[in-house]
Amino acid sequence: xxxxxxxxxxxxxxxxxxxxxxxxxxxxxxxxxxxxxxxxxxxxxxxxxxxxxxxxxxxxxxxxxxxxxxxxxxxxxxxxxxxxxxxxxxxxxxxxxxxxxxxxxxxxxxxxxxxxxxxxxxxxxxxxxxxxxxxxxxxxxxxxxxxxxxxxxxxxxxxxxxxxxxxxxxxxxxxxxxxxxxxxxxxxxxxxxxxxxxxxxxxxxxxxxxxxxxxxxxxxxxxxxxxxxxxxxxxxxxxxxxxxxxxxxxxxxxxxxxxxxxxxxxxxxxxxxxxxxxxxxxxxxxxxxxxxxxxxxxxxxxxxxxxxxxxxxxxxxxxxxxxxxxxxxxxxxxxxxxxxxxxxxxxxxxxxxxxxxxxxxxxxxxxxxxxxxx
Amino acid sequence: xxxxxxxxxxxxxxxxxxxxxxxxxxxxxxxxxxxxxxxxxxxxxxxxxxxxxxxxxxxxxxxxxxxxxxxxxxxxxxxxxxxxxxxxxxxxxxxxxxxxxxxxxxxxxxxxxxxxxxxxxxxxxxxxxxxxxxxxxxxxxxxxxxxxxxxxxxxxxxxxxxxxxxxxxxxxxxxxxxxxxxxxxxxxxxxxxxxxxxxxxxxxxxxxxxxxxxxxxxxxxxxxxxxxxxxxxxxxxxxxxxxxxxxxxxxxxxxxxxxxxxxxxxxxxxxxxxxxxxxxxxxxxxxxxxxxxxx
Amino acid sequence: xxxxxxxxxxxxxxxxxxxxxxxxxxxxxxxxxxxxxxxxxxxxxxxxxxxxxxxxxxxxxxxxxxxxxxxxxxxxxxxxxxxxxxxxxxxxxxxxxxxxxxxxxxxxxxxxxxxxxxxxxxxxxxxxxxxxxxxxxxxxxxxxxxxxxxxxxxxxxxxxxxxxxxxxxxxxxxxxxxxxxxxxxxxxxxxxxxxxxxxxxxxxxxxxxxxxxxxxxxxxxxxxxxxxxxxxxxxxxxxxxxxxxxxxxxxxxxxxxxxxxxxxxxxxxx
Numbered sequence: 001x002x003x004x005x006x007x008x009x010x011x012x013x014x015x016x017x018x019x020x021x022x023x024x025x026x027x028x029x030x031x032x033x034x035x036x037x038x039x040x041x042x043x044x045x046x047x048x049x050x051x052x053x054x055x056x057x058x059x060x061x062x063x064x065x066x067x068x069x070x071x072x073x074x075x076x077x078x079x080x081x082x083x084x085x086x087x088x089x090x091x092x093x094x095x096x097x098x099x100x101x102x103x104x105x106x107x108x109x110x111x112x113x114x115x116x117x118x119x120x121x122x123x124x125x126x127x128x129x130x131x132x133x134x135x136x137x138x139x140x141x142x143x144x145x146x147x148x149x150x151x152x153x154x155x156x157x158x159x160x161x162x163x164x165x166x167x168x169x170x171x172x173x174x175x176x177x178x179x180x181x182x183x184x185x186x187x188x189x190x191x192x193x194x195x196x197x198x199x200x201x202x203x204x205x206x207x208x209x210x211x212x213x214x215x216x217x218x219x220x221x222x223x224x225x226x227x228x229x230x231x232x233x234x235x236x237x238x239x240x241x242x243x244x245x246x247x248x249x250x251x252x253x254x255x256x257x258x259x260x261x262x263x264x265x266x267x268x269x270x271x272x273x274x275x276x277x278x279x280x281x282x283x284x285x286x287x288x289x290x291x292x293x294x295x296x297x298x299x300x301x302x303x304x305x306x307x308x309x310x311x312x313x314x315x316x317x318x319x320x321x322x323x324x325x326x327x328x329x330x331x332x333x334x335x336x337x338x339x340x341x342x343x344x345x346x347x348x349x350x351x352x353x354x355x356x357x358x359x360x361x362x363x364x365x366x367x368x369x370x371x372x373x374x
Numbered sequence: 375x376x377x378x379x380x381x382x383x384x385x386x387x388x389x390x391x392x393x394x395x396x397x398x399x400x401x402x403x404x405x406x407x408x409x410x411x412x413x414x415x416x417x418x419x420x421x422x423x424x425x426x427x428x429x430x431x432x433x434x435x436x437x438x439x440x441x442x443x444x445x446x447x448x449x450x451x452x453x454x455x456x457x458x459x460x461x462x463x464x465x466x467x468x469x470x471x472x473x474x475x476x477x478x479x480x481x482x483x484x485x486x487x488x489x490x491x492x493x494x495x496x497x498x499x500x501x502x503x504x505x506x507x508x509x510x511x512x513x514x515x516x517x518x519x520x521x522x523x524x525x526x527x528x529x530x531x532x533x534x535x536x537x538x539x540x541x542x543x544x545x546x547x548x549x550x551x552x553x554x555x556x557x558x559x560x561x562x563x564x565x566x567x568x569x570x571x572x573x574x575x576x577x578x579x580x581x582x583x584x585x586x587x588x589x590x591x592x593x594x595x596x597x598x599x600x601x602x603x604x605x606x607x608x609x610x611x612x613x614x615x616x617x618x619x620x621x622x623x624x625x626x627x628x629x630x631x632x633x634x635x636x637x638x639x640x641x642x643x644x645x646x647x648x649x650x651x652x653x654x655x656x657x658x659x660x661x662x663x664x665x666x667x668x669x
Numbered sequence: 670x671x672x673x674x675x676x677x678x679x680x681x682x683x684x685x686x687x688x689x690x691x692x693x694x695x696x697x698x699x700x701x702x703x704x705x706x707x708x709x710x711x712x713x714x715x716x717x718x719x720x721x722x723x724x725x726x727x728x729x730x731x732x733x734x735x736x737x738x739x740x741x742x743x744x745x746x747x748x749x750x751x752x753x754x755x756x757x758x759x760x761x762x763x764x765x766x767x768x769x770x771x772x773x774x775x776x777x778x779x780x781x782x783x784x785x786x787x788x789x790x791x792x793x794x795x796x797x798x799x800x801x802x803x804x805x806x807x808x809x810x811x812x813x814x815x816x817x818x819x820x821x822x823x824x825x826x827x828x829x830x831x832x833x834x835x836x837x838x839x840x841x842x843x844x845x846x847x848x849x850x851x852x853x854x855x856x857x858x859x860x861x862x863x864x865x866x867x868x869x870x871x872x873x874x875x876x877x878x879x880x881x882x883x884x885x886x887x888x889x890x891x892x893x894x895x896x897x898x899x900x901x902x903x904x905x906x907x908x909x910x911x912x913x914x915x916x917x918x919x920x921x922x923x924x925x926x927x928x929x930x931x932x933x934x935x936x937x938x939x
Contacts, residue, residue, distance in 0.1 A: 067831055087834040100832035104850040113846075114836030148933045165836070375840040376758050383751040383811065384763070387770040390808040394785035397792055472684035475677035487681070489920055494688055497912045498869050500886050500893075501905040505691035508698065508897045515694060548688065606778025608872050613893065623780045630784060630876075640788070643781045654776050 008232075009042040010218065016079075018043040018201055019064070019169065024073035026059055026225075033059040035225040036073070046195050046202045048216035050209060052248075056225040057205045061171050064203065065094045078168060088117075093167040097174040099158035101146040107157050108133070108142040114165045132160040135194060152183050159191070163198060172204040176211060188214045209249045213237065221245050237296075241282055243372050246294040253300070253339050259291040259371060266371045268293040271335040277311045279369035295369035300341035302329055302354065303361050312363040315339065317356055329354065331362055402640035403433035413637050437641035446625070447642065451649065453620040457536060457611075458604035461543035465600045466593065468544055469551035473592075474585075476552070477559035484560075491556075495549045502546050503613050510538050510614065534616030542610040547603070551596035558592030559585070591664045598657035606646060622646050692909055699902035716903040726904065729888040733868055736799060736884060740806035741863035747807065748814025748863070749856055753844070755815065756822040774812045782809055783876030790877065797879030805877040806867045813866060814859035821855035 009015035017040035026034040034056045041047045049057040062068045063075060066087035075082045082090065093114070101110055111132050115125045133139045136156040141149050146157065155175065162170055175191065176184045192215050195202050206212050212219045213233040220230045221244075229241045240246035243254065255277070257270035266281035268291055279293055301307065306314075313333055321328035324345070331339045339362055354360060404413040441447040476487045494502060509515045510533040517529040532538050562585065570580035608623035615621065622642065630639040699717075703710030720726060751771055758764075774782060786805045787797075795801060829851065833843035849856070871886040878887060885904075893901055 065831075065835060067834075087831070088837045088839060092835075094832070094835045096828040096832055098826055098828050100826060100828040102829060102832075102847055102851075113833075117837030117842070144937075145933075147930060147937070149937050153937075161832075161836070375844065376754065379750040380754045380758065380761065380767070383747045383754070383771075383815075384767055386747055386808070386811070387767075390786065390789070390804060391770050391774060392766075394789035397788045398781070398785045401788060468684070468687070471676075471680035475673070475681040475684070478673055478677050479681070480673070485920075485924075489916065490685055490688070493913065493916055494692070496865055496916055497692070497909050498886070498905070500869065500871055500889055501695070501908060502691070504889070504893050504897075504901065504905065505695045507893065508902075509691055509694060511897065545687070545691070552684075602776050603778070606780055608780055609890070613890075623778060626780050626784070627872075636788070639784060643784055646778060647781060650776070650778070657776075658772075 009045075010040070015042055017041055018045075018078055019203075020074075020076045021060075022074045022076075024060070024063065024070045024075060026056075026063065026068060027071045032225050034063075034070075037225075037227050038073075039220060039227065039230060041201065041203065043201055044199050046192065046204070046215055046217045048212035048219045049203065049205045049222060050212040050219050050248075051207065051222035053207055055222040057207075057222050058173060060222075061094075061173060061203065061205045064169065065092055065171055066090050091165075091168040092171060093162040093165055093169075094171040095158045095162045095173065095175050097177060099146075099154050099178075101154055101157055101161075103146050106143050106145055107138060107149065110146070110157055111161045111164050113161065118165070128164055132164050135163070135197070136160040151179055152187065155179060155187065156190075159194065163194070163200065166198075167200065169201045169203065172202060174206055175204060177206075177208075184211070191215055213249070221248060223248075239282070240294070240370070240372070243292050243294065243374065246370070246372065251297050251340065251342075253295050253297060253337075255293040255337055255339075256374065257291060257293065259285040259287060259289045259373075261285055261287045265366075266291075268371050270337075274313075274335065275310070277313075277369070278366045279371045280367055281371045283373050285371065285373055290374040292372050292374050293369055294372055295364060297328065297340045297342040298326075298344075299368040300339065300362050300364050302331075302341050302343060303363070304354070304358070306361050307363040309363040309365065311366065311369075312361055313339070314359065314361050317354055317358045317360060320354070320356065329360075331360060398640045398643055400433070401637055402437055402644050403435065404637045405432070405434075405436065406635050406637050412634055437637050438645070440638065441641055441645060446620075447622075447645075450620040450622045450625045451645065454605050454607075454622040455649070457539055457543070457619075457621060458601050458607075461540050461547075461604055462597050462601045464540055465544045465547055465551045466597060469548055469596065470555055470589075470593070472548075473552045473555035473559055476556050477562070488556075491549050491552050499546060500609060503542050503609055506538070506542055506545065506614060507533065510541065533614060534619075536615065536619055538614035538616075539611050539619055539621075542614045543600070543604050543607065546610065547600040550599040554595040554599065555589060555592040558589050562588050591660070591667075594660050595657075595664070598653060598660070602650060602653055602657065605650060695902055696906045696909065699899065699906040701899060701902075704899060716899040717907075720900050720903045720907075723900065725883075726885070726888060726900075729883050729885045732799060732882050733885040736802045736806060736874075736882075737864045737867040740803045740810060740867045741860050743803070743807040744811040744814050744863040745856060745860045748811040748859055749818050749852075751811065752815040752817075752819035752822055753848070756819050771812050771815055774809045775816070777809075779870070779872035780876075783873040786873070787876040796881075797877060798882045801877045801879070802874050802882060802884065805873050806863075806870065809873065810863035810866045813862050814856075817859040817862060818852060818855050821852050825852065 009017075019039075019041040021037060021039045021041075024034055024037050025032065037060065049060060051057045059068060063070055064077075064082075066082065066085060066089075069083070077090070077092065102113065105113065108129055111129045112125050115128055120128075129142075130139075133142055136159060138153065138156055138160065141153055141157075146154055149157070155178070159172075159175070162172075172191075176187055179187060188211060191202075195215075204212070204215065213236070216233060218230060218232055219236050221228045221236065223244055229236060229245050231239070236245060236249055240249065246252045247254065255268065255270050257268040257276075259281075260267040260269050260276050261281075265278060266285055267276035267278045269276045270293065277293055279295070285291055301309075306312065315331040315333040317329055318332045318338060319328075319330040321330075326342050326344045329341050329343070331341065333339060341362055401413055407413055472491075476484065476491075479487055507514075511517070512529045512531060512533065514533070516532070517526075520526045521529065532541075566584050566588075567580050570584045571577070575583060606623045607621060608627055611619045611621040611624045612627070615624075623646075626639055626642045626646070629635050629642060698709075700712050700714065701709055702713035702715065751767075755768060755771065783805070786801075786808070790797060790801050790804075825848070829847055830843050833847040834840070838846065869886065870884075871890050874884045875887055875890075878884060889901055889904065892898055
């Protein structure tokens with residue numbers, strides 16, 4: 001769904017990436033942390049590396065910062081090969097997961113720390129620090145020590161310190177991991193706002209898929225040192241290229257079966273004597289291949305009467321979860337699978353439409369689900 | 375930077391720790407001589423290769439043979455080990471109840487109790503040993519007190535006996551026992567004892583079946599911390615012990631300063647180290663295990 | 670709050686009585702007018718007067734302090750470097766020997782350390798005096814310093830050092846501007862430990878001291894070998910007094926700082 005006014009340099013064959021990661025691997029002894037990864041990241045992108053812990057995302061980020069060296073492959077920043085360039089010589093700054101604020105220095109001195117290393121004159125340093133304090137709304141706390149400010153403020157100091165040197169690339173290692181949920185949501189939008197205002201390229205490492213989806217222009221999903229999918233958040237969610245991505249991002253119902261391929265449609269035969277279910281196909285599937293049908297809970301409709309859609313199944317309500325803004329139904333099909341469907345609670349209804357043990361129909365359109373190779 | 379940080383202390387230790395140690399080994403293989411320095415041979419590189427060969431040819435294990443022949447030495451080794459073992463056990467018996475009491479004390483007392491245990495460690499070791507000289511003397515405070523109580527009719531002879539040495543070692547090394555035992559008892563969750571009693575243990579059997587096994591790493595560490603230095607102790611036997619108190623540290627000192635027999639003193643030192651290597655290696659293995667369990 | 674059992678109260682009381690009564694007796698008898706330690710002949714401070722007029726003791730005290738300050742300063746520099754290498758530097762050639770040489774002096778009997786150093790000084794023809802004691806004390810106390818400092822470095826958040834590099838520091842600048850200020854309390858504790866060890870040492874000093882330099886423990890030892898003396902009681906009282914007041918002041922200061930810090934941390938939560 002590319003639109004004309006959205007900048008998508010990754011779809012522009014003429015654009016030059018800011019960072020090129022080309023065939024990079026990293027091995028620690030016998031263990032392969034990064035397995036032959038290639039990614040291009042463009043200027044002013046907000047790029048997220050997403051995956052469970054141990055997937056290699058942090059190692060990849062540390063190679064960008066210069067704390068690890070690739071065993072194989074090449075990383076270039078702005079056309080310059082980064083091999084052999086020490087961390088203190090790179091125009092890359094990092095916001096650490098623990099924030100790594102120097103406990104013996106005040107907020108002001110923390111932000112000025114990197115600037116002083118460049119040997120700029122005092123007036124310029126002071127002006128830049130004040131600018132950073134203003135950007136992160138920390139003016140009042142300039143003279144406090146890190147232990148005298150709250151967690152959210154510390155996070156902002158770490159950001160201001162890393163941005164102060166105006167790096168070409170800012171790396172953020174789980175930047176919001178230490179904050180509580182409410183603060184995290186506010187801070188996500190603040191981060192996006194600051195990224196936009198400074199025009200810096202951000203690479204964020206996170207295991208929180210919601211966070212990655214909210215802030216990033218593109219998300220790279222990683223697993224066991226390999227890159228699974230690199231795409232915009234919408235496409236990652238709507239068009240996952242594998243069961244792994246579909247399952248990792250958001251909630252999904254997975255039904256296993258065999259592909260039934262005809263001229264221009266792909267269907268999934270999932271149970272004896274039941275009509276096959278249709279969905280968009282991803283990748284090439286041959287007739288009879290093992291496949292998985294994936295559908296998001298919110299794309300499923302629930303009704304008491306038999307619907308007219310081709311994709312419909314009948315089952316019994318096993319469980320109902322009321323979450324305020326929406327309700328979740330777990331429906332047990334006689335063939336075995338339990339399907340989850342979500343229905344938004346648009347109006348304040350005191351009376352429930354469905355209750356436990358009710359026989360209900362579930363249905364969805366032909367384009368709502370995906371048939372993925374297993 | 376890491377190279378410099380490695381090189382400086384490395385060189386220092388090579389010159390002032392390893393080389394001296396090698397010199398001790400070499401002298402232990404030399405012969406006593408009335409000269410300066412009082413041993414032979416001395417290495418003379420100006421003599422060339424032949425001199426070096428002669429030098430090594432003149433080294434022998436004579437001093438070690440001498441140590442086995444003169445029963446003074448092996449008696450001293452055995453007696454050092456005996457004194458160290460007995461005093462380690464005594465220190466454990468005295469230290470465990472104190473550590474246990476500290477671990478069961480109210481939280482707000484504990485820092486103060488800790489400080490009271492550590493404080494003597496900062497005061498002079500020599501002074502703490504000396505303090506007992508006045509107490510244990512024949513006309514000392516302890517005897518006066520016991521006579522006054524009427525418990526004894528004649529002063530006890532304690533000073534210049536092994537008993538005085540035991541008291542001295544227990545007293546000066548007590549903090550080394552209390553601290554590790556306390557550390558392991560303090561970490562113990564008190565609800566474990568309640569759980570044990572809930573499951574049918576009596577107080578005493580809960581102590582044996584829960585507290586003691588959990589305190590074991592601390593007890594073992596404490597025993598090594600007392601035993602290892604006690605074997606080579608010099609100050610305590612020479613101030614509190616008598617002429618019949620044989621401890622190897624004292625023998626070495628006298629061999630060196632009074633007899634000026636450096637080769638024998640060096641051989642005594644080497645054997646002492648060999649004896650200590652077993653407990654030291656055991657101790658390090660124990661610490662390693664404890665660290666692994668922690669992780 | 671748990672109530673302490675009678676057994677615990679008794680064992681703590683007896684235990685601390687055992688630890689402290691000998692020192693209390695020493696202090697009390699330092700004010701005894703009689704030369705006989707066992708007979709109380711009234712309160713007097715005359716032994717303190719004698720002590721101050723005793724030049725041999727004053728000289729020895731001066732040598733001891735000089736040796737203590739010099740050796741603990743060297744030991745702190747060397748021990749901190751060694752701790753940094755042990756904790757931060759991965760494997761390198763000779764690491765096993767290095768860690769062996771760092772930990773061995775901790776378990777080495779003092780008589781052996783002293784003997785081996787003396788034999789070295791004789792072999793290289795170094796005259797025994799203040800210098801040789803300083804060298805000897807530095808060598809054995811640097812190991813204690815490195816143990817104290819490395820236990821602090823182990824719990825040190827490594828990303829602080831990485832942040833310093835990331836912001837443009839050279840490794841040495843990172844050490845000077847970030848690592849050192851943060852581990853400073855442990856370095857200071859290491860210095861104090863080294864200083865105390867040096868002040869307290871008799872055996873190694875006896876081997877490495879020459880006729881030109883006698884330390885206080887050597888002086889005390891040679892005097893108490895002959896028996897209890899009221900002057901030594903007075904000297905002991907002074908030493909105990911200094912140590913006790915030093916430890917109490919230090920613990921009050923650190924308690925105050927911890928309290929102030931936790932109050933600030935509580936105030937910072939928004």
